């Protein structure tokens with residue numbers, strides 16, 4: 001690997017295994033003068049992702065994406081940032097790779113899903129805590145969730161929700177509580193008996209009660225009983241199945257110094273000037289994903305107001321509107337990035353493939369004060385997820401990752 005200080009965007013492109021085979025290829029095409037490198041820079045097989053990432057979230061990217069840039073553009077101890085952190089893919093990967101972490105997302109669910117995985121309490125401690133939580137008391141629900149849960153599962157969930165709220169509100173919440181909250185939030189709905197709910201799809205968003213009633217009618221099944229504590233323990237073991245003592249130590253080191261913010265990505269005054277070596281991020285692509293609506297059940301479990309959160313989420317209806325928000329974000333990234341530090345800004349195609357957002361990002365990056373070094377387009381082979389959804393490669397907007405590489409001048 002090239003030394004961080006001297007790495008160039010060209011190095012970035014040619015250190016990819018596929019590129020090594022094509023060094024003699026013709027010079028790359030250019031968009032607005034910026035070279036575009038297009039190939040399969042990373043594959044799922046090339047570097048198996050740690051199971052600790054396996055927390056679903058709408059619009060998340062694969063851990064291989066941040067890993068690629070963290071490996072090449074930073075060194076251990078550097079601060080890695082994601083202003084649109086989502087489930088925390090960049091943060092968790094950075095921590096696993098011995099880097100420090102700053103994460104921001106306007107949706108508080110983001111920190112709920114990320115911080116506990118940096119703290120990574122021992123399975124034995126999670127087990128002891130789970131056993132101590134009483135889940136059988138009668139509880140009255142304020143909303144009808146009978147289409148999602150068996151009555152006994154719902155009672156266990158309501159007790160767990162009340163316990164977690166009490167611990168948080170009384171200031172007694174600890175790493176074991178936060179871990180349990182994270183896993184429970186992740187297990188609320190899904191398509192297998194590993195989730196608390198009746199069969200539902202897709203796994204990373206809650207459909208409306210009306211849609212769930214229709215799914216139940218179609219499958220001809222009422223929700224079956226699920227043992228909430230047993231499923232949390234099982235998922236905890238799976239998430240930590242590749243966390244050895246060294247990895248836990250790295251994660252916990254990062255947790256001790258980590259900064260989690262919950263505000264607009266363009267307004268992050270708490271992050272000091274020139275403190276970040278590398279940002280790896282993916283903003284909302286216009287209004288393609290309904291983050292607030294899709295997360296309504298997760299918000300309910302965590303006593304969060306989905307509508308209030310939704311009001312702050314960027315849901316631009318035009319590229320111009322989107323660009324105005326992104327210019328503010330990129331200007332803020334310029335302030336917090338170290339001289340010679342980097343930003344890898346991942347976007348996609350929108351409006352049925354007629355608009356490539358990377359082309360919109362290039363002038364915004366320049367206006368914010370960065371040099372625009374390259375656009376990397378990671379073209380992906382057929383994936384299992386797209387297969388499930390009947391989507392062939394490149395038929396929909398997000399089958400390729402389009403990453404604009406920006407560097408802050410010295």
Ligand SMILES: C[S@@+](CC[C@H](N)C(=O)[O-])C[C@H]1O[C@@H](n2cnc3c(N)ncnc32)[C@H](O)[C@@H]1O
Pocket residue numbers: 057058059060061062083084085086087088089090104105106107110263264265266281282283284285291312313314
């Ligand atoms: C594409 S997702 C990021 C997913 C992330 N890369 C991951 O792997 O999970 C975009 C995220 O941006 C957040 N978001 C939307 N508008 C925002 C804003 N104005 N400021 C900060 N976060 C915002 C959403 O809540 C969502 O989590």
